[in-house]
Amino acid sequence: MASLFHQLQILVWKNWLGVKRQPLWTLVLILWPVIIFIILAITRTKFPPTAKPTWDSSTWNTCDGWMAQIFFFSCINEETDSRYRVMIAQ
Structure with missing residues (x-):
């Protein structure tokens, strides 16, 4: 010690x-x-901090945000299918 x-x-x-x-x-x-x-x-x-809204699961759309970028093909629905097919084919 x-x-x-x-x-x-x-x-x-x-x-x-x-x-x-x-x-x-x-x-x-x-x-x-x-x-x-x-x-x-x-x-x-x-620049004081501002309160931001919290995420609400009821407003979640599977075709918004990063999910649409990663899983793009699973987000194509009937309305936008033809528009995105043209973009993909080119």
């Missing part, structure tokens, strides 16, 4: 020496997250 504590003490001392020897880099490491946070906060106040 003493060995673990001693290794931790040496590691903290080594970190402190790095802080003392490179103060500019230490300042950058501290300020960089603060600057990013300020940019995000300003962006959030300029």
